Amino acid sequence: MEEEMEETFTSIKTCMEEKTYKKLQQTSEQQALEKHQILSFGRYV
Template sequence: QMMKEEIGETFTSMKIHPEEETHGKLQQTSKQQAMERHQT
């Protein structure tokens, strides 16, 4: 039962802040690309 509630809470918070999640992922990707460019 606890597991179900925890997963539900995580899912709800993800639904509340989808823009923040996407923005964070985009920032991580651009950071990785910058690092790759720096190496070459």
């Protein structure tokens, strides 16, 4: 029983970390995209 709980906890933790990592990745990609848009917008003006 103890071992099962430990395994479940570990997999939940891993899942949470992956979600956090994906969220961070998306955020930095979005920021890069926004920066790029701002830069290209600056060229047009």
